[in-house]
Amino acid sequence: MSIINIALTGLNANRAGLDVTAQNVANVNTPGYSRQQAMYAAIGPGSPLANSAGGGVEVTSIRRVSDAFVVKQTWATQSQASYSSRYLSNMSQLESVMGADSFNISMGLDNLYAALNDASVKPESAPLRQQIISEADALTRRFNTLSESYYSQHKDLSDQRTAAVELSNSLLVNVADVNKRIVEMSATSGNPSHLLDERDALIGQLSELMSIKTNMQPDGSMQVTLASGQPLVIGDQASQLKAVPDPADPYLADMEIDFVGQRFPINGDIGGELGAITDYQVDTLLPFRKSLDDMAVAFADAFNNTLATGQDLNGNAGQPLFAYDPTSPSSSLKITNLQPEELALSSDGTPGNSDVLTSLIGLSNQTFAVTGYGNISISDAFTSMVGDTAIKARQVSSDAKAADNLNSQAIAVKENLSSVNSDEEAANLMVFANAYQANMKVISTANNLFDTVLAMF
Structure with a gap:
């Protein structure tokens, strides 16, 4: 009977909705988790008869609730906030030194x-x-x-650069690996939501170290470049960032990208923590x-x-x-x-x-x-140096607060869109549970009708 088949599609569809809601509730406190939604579509009539209502409902996909523009804004403001924070930390140290008797x-x-x-x-x-x-x-x-x-701070900054370069290279390799897994899962019609969250988190960490641009590819992979255009990740291939010591000063370095044997110098501002380190050394x-x-x-x-x-x-x-x-x-x-x-x-x-x-x-x-x-x-001259340090420290502090506020606003927008709302999920549980029960009732009613028909013979 078509009524039973229709009700069975409703059972399956609403069970999928319950599964998605359960997954959201389970990850309500998971950092970087983007909530999911089951997307439904009506199944058309199985015959051309005018009195055929249709074939029920199906889950067409599991949607990951995210907005690429909002995520990119988060990364961009994160780079600036990280830059300002690192510069402020260095300036505060210098101001403390200059002010000591x-x-x-x-x-x-x-x-x-x-x-x-x-x-x-x-x-x-x-x-x-x-x-x-x-x-x-x-x-x-x-x-x-x-x-x-x-001199000591200059050397410390060089050590910080080395650590940041090592972390950057590790993140680039991980992004490339996740790209590969996303492409493979998408090719088999799987749900790569958890991998997309993982990739966003990795690129978010990378954006703290440098300013980046991203471009989604048709196969589901994400291309990552520096803001100035040098390649960082293309498909499952990752670049290696290198800091080449300055011959005149071993604690200064020229940055370059090595991508599959090709070398790309970084002549502009790299942004993020790496940019702040170099700019502070050179400019201050x-x-x-x-x-x-x-x-x-x-x-x-x-x-x-x-x-x-x-x-x-x-x-x-x-x-x-x-x-x-x-x-x-x-x-x-x-x-x-x-x-x-x-x-x-x-x-x-x-x-x-x-x-x-x-x-x-x-x-x-x-x-x-x-x-x-x-x-x-x-x-x-020394008094002027002390004064300049104080003025610059105040300006950098103001810039850092502004950048942090912008980043906080961007994060809030992203979380309002993508994070799990416990009240909303509780309501969804009731909706899907009631719909599931209703479809069970339809099946029960269909069975009663069928039994009544059989009893007539």
Whole structure:
């Protein structure tokens, strides 16, 4: 009887709906899970008769509730939020260093000039001369520790880049593997929803490391490229990201893509955490270290040159108090073995004469060429560096908050669309259960009718 066959299709269809709902409820707390829907279609009449109602219902597919545009927006905002977060973390570390008293170059200069002023009262005093040497030594240590802090962060950023590259390559291989499994399952009319969720999660992690673009292919695979166009994943083939050390600085690197033996340089901004690491090194950290080197060289040379115009207490020509390695001035700056009596504070060696000492004191107001700050006194240059760090840190913090808000909004839109709603699924359970019971009732009624017909004979 057709009534039974129709009811049986209803039983199967609503059982499928119950299965889908059960799957959704089971994964209500599964991160990245996209809810599913059973898609129904009426089965047409099996005969051309005008009074044939139809053949029942069938489940045409299991739909994964997701929107490609919304997902791409999530990835794009995730890249920017990750970039801003990483940059802010680095800037906060730099701001903390620049604000520490033990690293304050201006404070060290003030202490040295105070010692020079004290010595001007009695320039031949051995203790006062020793105080000058001691404060000069303390100043060099401030330069050293600040420079080493820059160097340490520079090295840490290189290590972070290495770790990010390794993670990126692992994610690319996994995306390619999931692509392959999706294509295989789609070819056999299977339901690849769980694989699509897995792929979205992997690409989401990848978007934190770099800015990406994606393009869905007819076979179900997803092509992934950098925002600048270099291939990352095509079908089941994955690229390998490489960081090639800069010959002039092993902690800097040029990024490139190796795809099936072809090399693609990454000349533009790679975005994400990897972009933030390089941009911070190039745009902030290295310029600051260059400015610090300029200050160390300018001050040490000016001080030594001034001493060279005088004589010490023994009548000998003035010798330098500071020494440094030209390849890394601020980190190598130190005092020489000059003894107190060897400080040439007088132009003629007379114990009471302090004309050279006066010239040394005058260096506090002398201007020097410092990269990024023009002609400026050493103390003002460092103060400007501290101020620039604070201003940039505030700007980066503001950018990070804005990027995080945009990412949170994009995630909220995605979750509102794709995540499981417990109340909605509870209602679906009732609907499908009632429909299932109704179809069972139809079958029962059909059996009763059939029995009644048989009883007539």
